[in-house]
Amino acid sequence: MLRAILVVTILSCPGVSAIAVDAPWKVGVARVNISPELPIWLSGYGARNRPAAEKLDELWAKALVLEDANGNRGVLVTMDLVGIDRGLSLEVCRRVEEQYKLPRASIALCTSHTHSGPVIRGNLAPMYSLDDDQARRVKVYSDQLTDRLVAVVGDAINSIASSRLSYASGYATFAVNRRDNPEGKVPQLRAGQALVGPVDHDVPVLSVHGADGKLRAIVAGYACHATVLDSYKISGDWPGVAQNEIERRHPDTIALYWAGCGADQNPLPRRTIELLNQHGREFADAVDATLRGPFTPIPATLRTAYEEIDLPFAPLPTRAELELEATTEPPQSRWAKSVVSGYKSNSFSWLGSEDSGNG
Ligand SMILES: [Zn+2]
Helix, strand or coil: CHHHHHHHHHHCCCCCHHHHHCCCEEEEEEEEECCCCCCECECCCCCCCCCECEECCCCEEEEEEEECCCCCEEEEEEECCCCCCHHHHHHHHHHHHHHHCCCHHHEEEEECCECCCECCCCCCHHHCCCCHHHHHHHHHHHHHHHHHHHHHHHHHHHCCEEEEEEEEEEECCCEEECCCCCHHHHHHHHHCCCCCCCCCCEEEEEEEEECCCCEEEEEEEECCCECCCCCCEECCHHHHHHHHHHHHHCCCCEEEEEECCCCCEEECCCCCHHHHHHHHHHHHHHHHHHHCCCCEECCCCCCCCCCCCCCCCCCCCCHHHHHHHCCCCCCHHHHHHHHHHHHHHCCCHHHCCCCCCCC
């Protein structure tokens, strides 16, 4: 009787035998370095007045391919970048579909929103004042990036192996509502438990274990800006530190990060390397806590969907209002000037291509 109870206990313990026998998914994962050649203009802040000439840490793109028990596939691509434009997204998806037979509805392209990554094509273009050399460097980098994103999806497909998926939710508190809490007062407000405003401190985690029970990949997100740094050095900011830390703690694992709905959230306090590392480690700690359980296994059924929706414009500014705005401070004045000159020439070249927008 005692022996029977022990057998049942071991089989029902997710940390031991169940992992080795239950791997209904097929999963592939790969990464590629996407650090740009220097110097290059950094994205995210309109106030920068020169390109970056140094690198604090490497930038990565990573791909996770999931295949369910019926052979349905989907791919998640994450990038240590502030964002990409619609034109680049269309080009990557077109080539992924052509080369790997993955339709648009099976592709998710996500960025970490680091404010210390390079400008990409037309993304946020009116925020920056690029000379011809910098515009050329951004174009060369964006083309290389496109090639690397397509290639890393292929690398992930080539590494497909039986795996188990599970999910859990962790918790990290360094995201602070930047609309409702003056940045200078955050340490004091935090100490007094007086921070206010909506936040989402969940850290949703998807973990991938191989049929041998080893951790192969971690996918985690958080609703927070990646704005600890505001320097002239390339960096993945706190998500970069977090992914490196997870991969250091779990060798042979690839960590992927996607930015949640955190435009009104900042990692506070910030601006120092110590705080960069502190926030990154807090995120890695939150992920590790989920790995210690409890977690929920995910049945091998995948369904993907993609839809584009029309959003109505707010009332558009008049030509006179735009011309007035063009006399104000950058980056708003640069945006207004670019729209006015676009109207004059009937060409909005900063959009990157005829079907580009600011993604
Ligand atoms: Zn931002």
